[in-house]
Amino acid sequence: MESLVGKLHRCSINTATLGHRDPLPVVVDQIAQAGFGGIAPWRREVEESHIPTLARQIREAGLKVTGYCRSTYIPAINRATFRANIEDNKKALHDAASLNAACFVMVVGGVPEGTTDINGAREQLAEGIAELLPVARSVGVPMALEPLHPVYAANRSVLNTISQAMALCNLVDPSNSGSLGIAIDVYHCWWDPDFFKSTMCAGQANRILAYHVCDWLYGTQDVLLDRGMMGDGVIDLRNMRHAVEDAGYTGLIEVEIFSKNNWWKRDVSEVLSICAERLESVC
Numbered sequence: 001m002e003s004l005v006g007k008l009h010r011c012s013i014n015t016a017t018l019g020h021r022d023p024l025p026v027v028v029d030q031i032a033q034a035g036f037g038g039i040a041p042w043r044r045e046v047e048e049s050h051i052p053t054l055a056r057q058i059r060e061a062g063l064k065v066t067g068y069c070r071s072t073y074i075p076a077i078n079r080a081t082f083r084a085n086i087e088d089n090k091k092a093l094h095d096a097a098s099l100n101a102a103c104f105v106m107v108v109g110g111v112p113e114g115t116t117d118i119n120g121a122r123e124q125l126a127e128g129i130a131e132l133l134p135v136a137r138s139v140g141v142p143m144a145l146e147p148l149h150p151v152y153a154a155n156r157s158v159l160n161t162i163s164q165a166m167a168l169c170n171l172v173d174p175s176n177s178g179s180l181g182i183a184i185d186v187y188h189c190w191w192d193p194d195f196f197k198s199t200m201c202a203g204q205a206n207r208i209l210a211y212h213v214c215d216w217l218y219g220t221q222d223v224l225l226d227r228g229m230m231g232d233g234v235i236d237l238r239n240m241r242h243a244v245e246d247a248g249y250t251g252l253i254e255v256e257i258f259s260k261n262n263w264w265k266r267d268v269s270e271v272l273s274i275c276a277e278r279l280e281s282v283c
């Protein structure tokens, strides 16, 4: 496995890491000037921009877009809402294409509030992904299904392991059109005893589209907004990257840290320089 020392061009910053404090055009320059090779912006900041201008700025700054965050949740309490969710995702796929994003990150949604039908939610998910697949193919941006830690199964994602995400890929897109794969985020997958086996399967099937890093703090205070900086927690980051790259992933390593009470309160330049140092020393 190649060391990341001096290889920041192989690394990307998810803008959530910086706490969404500055406007996106400012953030693009901050990330590029710090030497990173990629950026992963969020829809709420992109949709308030003039997208062609933004895309040009990102390109001229020399940044790749490692992912466009993220899908509207798919499972819904009724058909009208389900339809609206699908249409929303189709529009976002077009925006992802305008940004030349490497993938559209799919955080797929949980159990519709007020129901107990997790199986039904998973069926809606398969139906929705199947409908979005030809759109992804036509705009040329693959969808990256991101399995989330099972603690989020109720309200964020009924897709919870790499092997479950792979099963969905194989169900909806059995011949691998190149338009459907997975995003592996260490925060969600580090605990999985099948991580190494399922990562190898996903890589051999050419389905790994993104790799996200941060850390799980030993005494985490909040499973959503208290992610740790790489090296501050319990995740076996080196072995996980080794597995992902051994399986054939050659894309960028994206830092994604939601940290309301720590990293989001620090200076952006400090956060970026510590990200760089930890990518080089512990990832």
Ligand code: ZN
Binding pocket: 146, 183, 185, 212, 256
């Ligand atoms: Zn992620």
